[in-house]
Amino acid sequence: MPGSVPASPVVxxxxxxxxxxxxxxxxxxxxxxxxxxxxxxxxFDPGTHGNPCRTFAVQDYLALADHPGLxxxxxxxxxxxxxxxxxxxxxxxxxxxxxxxxxxxxRFLHLSAAVVFPSGAEAIRATLRAILSPGDAVxxxxxxxxxxxxxxxxxxxxxxRSPPGSVEGVERRLLRLSRTRRAGRLWVAxxxxxxxxSVMADLADLAALCNRHGAxxxxxxxxxxxxxxxxGGGVMEIQGCLGRPSVVIGSFAKCFGAPGGFAAVQDPxxxxxxRDQQGxxxxxxPVLAATILAAFDIIDSPxxxxxxRRLHANSLRLRNHLMADGVRVxxxxxxxxxxxxxxGTALARTALLQSAGLAVTLLGPPTVALHAPRWRLQLSADxxxxxxxxxxxxxxxxxxx
Numbered sequence: 001m002p003g004s005v006p007a008s009p010v011v012x013x014x015x016x017x018x019x020x021x022x023x024x025x026x027x028x029x030x031x032x033x034x035x036x037x038x039x040x041x042x043x044f045d046p047g048t049h050g051n052p053c054r055t056f057a058v059q060d061y062l063a064l065a066d067h068p069g070l071x072x073x074x075x076x077x078x079x080x081x082x083x084x085x086x087x088x089x090x091x092x093x094x095x096x097x098x099x100x101x102x103x104x105x106x107r108f109l110h111l112s113a114a115v116v117f118p119s120g121a122e123a124i125r126a127t128l129r130a131i132l133s134p135g136d137a138v139x140x141x142x143x144x145x146x147x148x149x150x151x152x153x154x155x156x157x158x159x160x161r162s163p164p165g166s167v168e169g170v171e172r173r174l175l176r177l178s179r180t181r182r183a184g185r186l187w188v189a190x191x192x193x194x195x196x197x198s199v200m201a202d203l204a205d206l207a208a209l210c211n212r213h214g215a216x217x218x219x220x221x222x223x224x225x226x227x228x229x230x231x232g233g234g235v236m237e238i239q240g241c242l243g244r245p246s247v248v249i250g251s252f253a254k255c256f257g258a259p260g261g262f263a264a265v266q267d268p269x270x271x272x273x274x275r276d277q278q279g280x281x282x283x284x285x286p287v288l289a290a291t292i293l294a295a296f297d298i299i300d301s302p303x304x305x306x307x308x309r310r311l312h313a314n315s316l317r318l319r320n321h322l323m324a325d326g327v328r329v330x331x332x333x334x335x336x337x338x339x340x341x342x343x344g345t346a347l348a349r350t351a352l353l354q355s356a357g358l359a360v361t362l363l364g365p366p367t368v369a370l371h372a373p374r375w376r377l378q379l380s381a382d383x384x385x386x387x388x389x390x391x392x393x394x395x396x397x398x399x400x401x
Contacts, residue, residue: 120251
């Protein structure tokens with residue numbers, strides 16, 4: 001095998017075909033077989049992509065997207081509400097399901113108030129625009145969503161990058177900034193679980209640090225809420241700090257079976273500022289809000305507990321298999337299992353894995369460092385032991401190739 005892989009396109013002779021890897025325009029790549037256009041996306045269809053349990057790139061951690069209960073709730077909502085909201089949230093968009101979802105989200109997170117948005121990324125942008133002021137200093141975890149860095153800058157605040165999941169890194173920056181004259185407030189923004197390395201934040205210690213220094217704590221729970229914790233409260237529940245962050249931001253798309261995002265706050269007075277930001281975006285569809293409410297019912301039930309246990313068992317099983325085989329697995333147990341790859345051959349190895357019928361996500365620059373490409377294996381409660389064992393064997397063989 002060559003020691004390095006050409007930039008793009010990459011052509012590798014595998015089996016009887018010659019698949020090509022083309023950049024998608026973001027941080028990932030997709031496999032294009034002969035006869036397909038590199039510029040035309042190929043739709044995902046479980047019927048043509050084989051067993052959906054061989055898909056390890058779908059963000060549906062509790063496997064609720066095709067749950068009969070969610071389908072029934074969606075059908076019922078369609079008979080009562082418009083598919084598309086009549087306007088923005090501040091103009092005809094605050095429907096009964098949307099308001100009920102905001103109340104349910106705030107109660108679930110033990111916070112005073114919540115506001116919902118069409119997506120998790122929009123929730124990040126709108127929330128940071130609402131709470132940040134020019135002169136604020138924001139310590140942002142290096143593993144945070146790119147929208148956090150982007151919005152901190154556009155809000156006129158000063159970002160201070162901190163190593164992923166490092167309490168010590170945050171503490172050093174808080175001490176330095178606390179002694180520095182500044183015009184605004186101190187904030188700390190972290191993901192509960194980083195999307196690229198599955199690093200779990202120590203939210204209890206961070207909350208104590210922020211309280212000691214008078215800083216606000218912003219937590220992104222996109223990858224853990226609903227999927228982790230006995231009751232689905234994520235890392236905050238596991239660490240006993242539900243209700244302690246100043247602001248909690250997240251996405252419903254990863255675990256609740258439908259797209260959408262939210263922001264929940266300690267201070268109820270912030271809700272009016274969040275509402276103002278909603279006036280610049282489309283409101284969440286009432287049909288999607290009803291679907292997510294049905295997902296909350298499942299997540300907060302014994303069935304939700306069983307699904308979380310299966311998901312956690314899958315994560316531990318895969319991690320144990322891979323680590324026993326000497327594969328470089330990153331982070332802590334979560335629905336994400338990142339696997340480090342050699343930088344020169346990451347594309348070729350991904351093509352080999354996908355040619356065997358396994359769908360995975362390859363992360364590369366600029367999302368992660370050039371020298372640290374990785375697969376992000378995304379697990380589901382519907383994956384069985386045989387699926388996990390088969391994936392572990394294939395990953396081991398391809399990584400050793």
